[in-house]
Amino acid sequence: MPATIRDVAKAAGVTIGTVSRALNNYSDVNCHTRERILRVAQELGYRPNQMARSLSSKHSKNIALVLSGFLEDTMLNDFETMLMKGIYQFAFEHGIDIAMYVINSRTQKEKSYEQLCYEHNIAGAILFGLKTNDPYCEALAASHRPCVTIDTEVRGPCISNVTLDDVTAFDELTQYLIDRGHRKIVLVHGRKNAMVSMERLVGAYQAFTRNGLTLTHDSIIYTNFLREEAVAGVGAYFRTHTPDSATAFLCMSDMLAIGTIEALKSLGYRVPDDYSVVGYDGLEVANYTDPKITTVDQNIKEKGYEAAHLLYDMLNGIRPAQKLVLPHTLVERESVKNLSELSN
Structure with a gap:
């Protein structure tokens, strides 16, 4: 039998109302309580009804590209375009879908990394544009979801990094x-x-x-x-x-x-x-x-391709988390x- 909101509340030691408010991102829920509820909901496999209707079992390993600061550039930057080309080239070759989410330093404070992953059923993510003092840097280190950061190195048991020397x-x-x-x-x-x-x-x-x-x-x-x-x-x-x-x-x-x-x-x-x-x-x-x-x-397209390849291998148990340093010319x-x- 699928887990219910009552099961989540009981396991997390909170009321049903608190679970509902946490999952709907109400600001009056303590951040530590929200993280605990999200973790419990994930462990129990709980999904709100509207999400359950829209997600099928074949999408249980959704992959995301998370771009931080993408909209802050006042003109089109070739870097992100070439990076995305590499990422989606790998996705095309392997028949997988990668959804893109745009964030910034402010929205990282409003919605935690765990909540972003929970709401969109994300099993693993490629992240680019993070600054060293961004909230997600600390959140990634504590997360058990496989992820790959590009350039910005964050240390953690489930975090890989693709970069240049x-x-x-x-x-x-x-x-x-x-x-x-x-x-x-x-x-x-x-x-x-x-x-x-x-x-x-x-x-x-x-x-x-x-x-x-x-x-x-x-x-x-x-x-x-x-x-x-x-x-x-x-x-x-x-x-x-x-x-x-x-x-x-x-x-x-x-x-x-x-x-x-x-x-x-x-x-x-x-x-x-x-x-x-x-x-x-x-x-x-x-x-x-x-x-x-x-x-x-720095062969930006290859950097994107290898980031997607590495995350794919991590999700399928082929390669462990690691730092991948690419050559430059x-x-x-x-x-x-x-x-x-x-x-x-």
């Missing part, structure tokens, strides 16, 4: 500029509390230190990975610095590199004749800018001037 890759990109005679390098930084930003910053510091250079706070332009913030940041930099204070801009993403080039052109400068610019990501659009942007290609194009050749 951002420290090594950004070290290599920084060294590329230094090897071409650039000593006055401005860093165009991404979101401060994003793990990828922290790791890329470490890579930059490593390369600077190894070459006897110092990366000062005055030489860092902070953004939230938004192109328009790079445009504004570069403009603000030159209002307080002389033109000879920099020869190159080291950007933490291709979109930031595009914004940097846009700002330099608006100020009457040429790339790479006056200033060199490098990006990071390997977005297709970086091959169509003027000039084409030298970048680190430095792609040399037209946006860097070799100052070493000029000095010889």
